Amino acid sequence: MTxxxxxxxxxxxxxxxxxxxxxxxxxxxxxPQFPKNMxxxxxxxxxxxxxxxxxxxxxxxxNCSACISVRIPADKFIPTRSQNRILKKNKDLIINxxxxxxxxxxxxxxxxxxxxxxxxxxxxNPTPENYMDFLTAKWADTVFFEMKIDNKLVAIAVxxxxxxxxxxxxxxxxxxxxxxxxxxxxxxxxxxxxxLRDLNWHYLGYWIKSSDKMNYKSEFQPQQFFYNxxxxxxxxxxxxxxx
Numbered sequence: 001m002t003x004x005x006x007x008x009x010x011x012x013x014x015x016x017x018x019x020x021x022x023x024x025x026x027x028x029x030x031x032p033q034f035p036k037n038m039x040x041x042x043x044x045x046x047x048x049x050x051x052x053x054x055x056x057x058x059x060x061x062x063n064c065s066a067c068i069s070v071r072i073p074a075d076k077f078i079p080t081r082s083q084n085r086i087l088k089k090n091k092d093l094i095i096n097x098x099x100x101x102x103x104x105x106x107x108x109x110x111x112x113x114x115x116x117x118x119x120x121x122x123x124x125n126p127t128p129e130n131y132m133d134f135l136t137a138k139w140a141d142t143v144f145f146e147m148k149i150d151n152k153l154v155a156i157a158v159x160x161x162x163x164x165x166x167x168x169x170x171x172x173x174x175x176x177x178x179x180x181x182x183x184x185x186x187x188x189x190x191x192x193x194x195x196l197r198d199l200n201w202h203y204l205g206y207w208i209k210s211s212d213k214m215n216y217k218s219e220f221q222p223q224q225f226f227y228n229x230x231x232x233x234x235x236x237x238x239x240x241x242x243x
Contacts, residue, residue, distance in 0.1 A: 005034075007030055007031055007034050007040065008030075008031040008034065009028050009029065009030055009031065010028070010029050010031065011026055011027070011028050011029075011060060012026055012027045012028075012029070013026075014026055014062075015027075017061075017064075019066075019067075019208050019211045019213065019214070020064070020066060020208065020210070020211070023061065023063070023064050023066070024061070024062075024063075025059060025061050025064075026059070026060050026061050026062060027057050027058070027059055027060065028057060028058050028059075028060040029055055029056065029057045030044065030049070030055070030056040030057070032054070032055060035139075036054070036056070036137070036139040036140075037139055038139070038140070038141055038162065038163065039163070040056075041056065041139070041140065041160075041162065042162045042163040042164065042165075044056050044058075045162060045165070045167060045203060047226070047229075048069040048226040049069075050069070050167075050203075050205060050206065051137065051140060051160065051167070051169065052134065053133045053134050053135070053136070053137060054133075054137040054138070054139070054140075059206070065227065065236075066208045066209070066210065066211075067206040067207075067208055068206065068207050068208070068209075068225045068226060068227055068235065068236065069203070069205070069206055069207075069225070069226040070203075070204045070205070070206070070207045070217060070223050070224065070225055070226070071165065071201045071202060071203045071204060071223065071224050071226075071231070072191050072194075072201065072202045072204060072220050072221075072222070072223050072224075073200065073201060073222060073223075073224065074165075074166075074191055074192075074194035074195035074199055074200060074201060074202055075195050075200075076222055077191045077192075077195070077202075077220065077221075077222070079188060080219070080221075082219070083184070083188055083219070083220075086180075086181045086184055086185050086188065087185070087188060089179070089180050089181070089185075090147075090180055090182070090185045092149060093147045093148065093149060093154070093155075093185075094147070094148045094149075094151075095145055095146065095147050095148075095189065096145070096146045096148070097143050097144075097145055097146075098143065098144045098145075098146055099143065099144070100135070100136045100140075100142035100143060100144055100158070102128055102131075102132055103144075105153050106144065106146075106153070106156055107126075107128055107131055109153055109154075109155075109156065109172060109173070109174065110126065110131060110156070110172050111126060112174065112175065113172035113173060113174070113175060114126060114172070116175040117175055134170070135158050135169060135170055136158075140160055141160060141161045141162075142158065142159070142160050142161075142169065143158075143159055143161065144156050144157070144158055144159075145157040145158075145159060145186070145189070145190075145193075147173075147182070147185075147186070153174075154173060154174045154177055154180075154182060155171065155172070155173035155174065155182045155185075155186060156171065156172055156173070157171045157186040157189065157190060158170045158171065159190055161197075162199075162203075164199055164200045164201060165194060165199050165200060165201035165202060165203055166190050166193060166194040166197070166199060166201075166202050166203070167202075167203040168186075168187065168190055168202070168203060168204055168205060171183055171186040171187075173186070183216070184216060184219070187202075187204065187220060188220075190202050191220065201224075204217050204220065204223070205217075207225070209235065
């Protein structure tokens with residue numbers, strides 16, 4: 001790669017939005033053939049991009065700007081009373097940081113989670129290959145935070161380590177342990193972990209004000225919202241607008 005090479009971006013054709021049934025979505029991808037590294041990744045995350053597998057993307061819909069990238073300032077986060085209860089419920093968890101490699105025990109839990117929580121969502125019957133393709137990229141610094149009770153695996157928080165942040169890639173857990181709120185616990189853990197590593201931020205992904213599926217993200221405060229090409233502590237006035 002020479003110093004004159006520039007990263008290009010490609011837009012998908014319009015397709016059905018996964019979160020807003022009335023909307024047609026367009027996704028902008030960084031050139032899949034361009035060599036990626038953590039410097040490029042960290043820079044694009046600062047402009048609202050996310051990673052899925054080896055792809056870096058951002059929603060760029062013609063008539064909608066509902067998807068807002070959100071992040072938590074790690075050193076300013078204070079758990080709420082409800083979040084402290086979640087921490088207390090899960091104080092018996094043993095958490096280990098492992099490398100982002102295929103592990104059959106992880107994969108078995110992932111399949112159970114998908115079959116019970118996201119059946120019919122296009123991720124059914126995963127193979128080891130598409131499981132790893134979805135969660136990892138050769139150029140990304142990714143770790144799997146294993147969470148166990150009495151040596152039984154109950155959750156995995158797939159996390160990228162950026163130059164100044166942790167980024168929540170995907171979390172899956174045992175759906176039979178609903179009372180533990182393991183998904184929310186994983187977020188609290190990652191925010192605290194980012195602060196312990198002297199990192200500035202924890203990226204939570206995209207938030208849509210009108211999507212019930214994403215309401216839980218609003219519980220983690222304070223948070224910043226990326227819109228109008230900058231990060232803001234106040235959310236936009238409306239989550240859908242004509243561009």
